[in-house]
Amino acid sequence: MNALLQVRDLVVRYGARRAVDGVSFDVAAGETVGLVGPSGCGKSTTAAAVLRLLRPAAGSVRFDGTELTTLGASALRALRPRFQTVFQDPYAALSPRRRVRDQIAEPLRIHGLWSRADGPPRVAELLDRVGLDPALGERLPHELSGGQAQRVGIARALATRPELLVLDEPTSALDPSVRAGILNLLMDLQDTLGVGTLFISHDRAAVRHVCDRVLTMREGRLTA
Ligand SMILES: Nc1ncnc2c1ncn2[C@@H]1O[C@H](COP(=O)(O)OP(=O)(O)OP(=O)(O)O)[C@@H](O)[C@H]1O
Numbered sequence: 127m128n129a130l131l132q133v134r135d136l137v138v139r140y141g142a143r144r145a146v147d148g149v150s151f152d153v154a155a156g157e158t159v160g161l162v163g164p165s166g167c168g169k170s171t172t173a174a175a176v177l178r179l180l181r182p183a184a185g186s187v188r189f190d191g192t193e194l195t196t197l198g199a200s201a202l203r204a205l206r207p208r209f210q211t212v213f214q215d216p217y218a219a220l221s222p223r224r225r226v227r228d229q230i231a232e233p234l235r236i237h238g239l240w241s242r243a244d245g246p247p248r249v250a251e252l253l254d255r256v257g258l259d260p261a262l263g264e265r266l267p268h269e270l271s272g273g274q275a276q277r278v279g280i281a282r283a284l285a286t287r288p289e290l291l292v293l294d295e296p297t298s299a300l301d302p303s304v305r306a307g308i309l310n311l312l313m314d315l316q317d318t319l320g321v322g323t324l325f326i327s328h329d330r331a332a333v334r335h336v337c338d339r340v341l342t343m344r345e346g347r348l349t350a
Contacts, residue, residue: 227263
């Protein structure tokens with residue numbers, strides 16, 4: 127059976143520099159794979175290529191058998207609900223003037239999954255799922271703590287019921303006291319939802335705690 131995510135011989139260049147230099151790995155359905163390594167080794171660039179936020183110079187990224195690197199805009203748009211991301215800085219990822227409930231509803235609206243009857247209860251369910259009181263849906267991002275804001279980011283990423291989550295340093299902008307709560311939430315979501323996850327972090331201990339398998343990157347390559 128094919129892996130949910132299959133990355134082969136990925137190369138990403140910034141000018142002459144090879145930020146990612148021949149990376150290959152799989153993430154199976156429901157599996158949590160960690161990607162660790164020092165600052166600048168190419169982790170975020172790998173994530174951006176997987177999410178098709180940039181086009182690699184060479185190599186292949188297959189999601190559920192579909193080649194993403196060459197996929198046209200409308201086919202890519204149709205696949206996007208199935209792979210979602212959570213960013214490092216939860217406040218930067220949320221728009222400052224929109225209520226939490228609208229931000230969680232946004233991916234549902236964008237992908238035509240919103241209805242007046244089912245939408246609001248789905249937003250409440252998502253808030254509850256990430257450990258937040260659904261009443262927080264009325265708030266604006268600046269009225270949330272950092273941990274609460276990251277939970278909103280996770281709820282938004284889960285809204286379309288994705289099969290793959292790409293988490294790029296989801297806890298490193300948070301206070302250490304809040305970090306453990308978010309890591310526990312992520313583990314709980316793995317257990318209950320079985321979402322495949324690529325978990326990027328420089329925090330090796332956190333990744334070991336959360337992941338089934340850990341890949342180490344150095345200077346654009348995976349180490350053996
Ligand atoms: N937009 C860009 N233009 C030019 N060079 C870039 C760009 N983004 C990243 N780089 C360079 O590519 C290399 C890999 O960066 P990347 O952000 O992928 O590493 P990282 O492992 O995620 O680092 P960090 O943990 O600090 O986020 C670094 O040398 C970085 O300076």
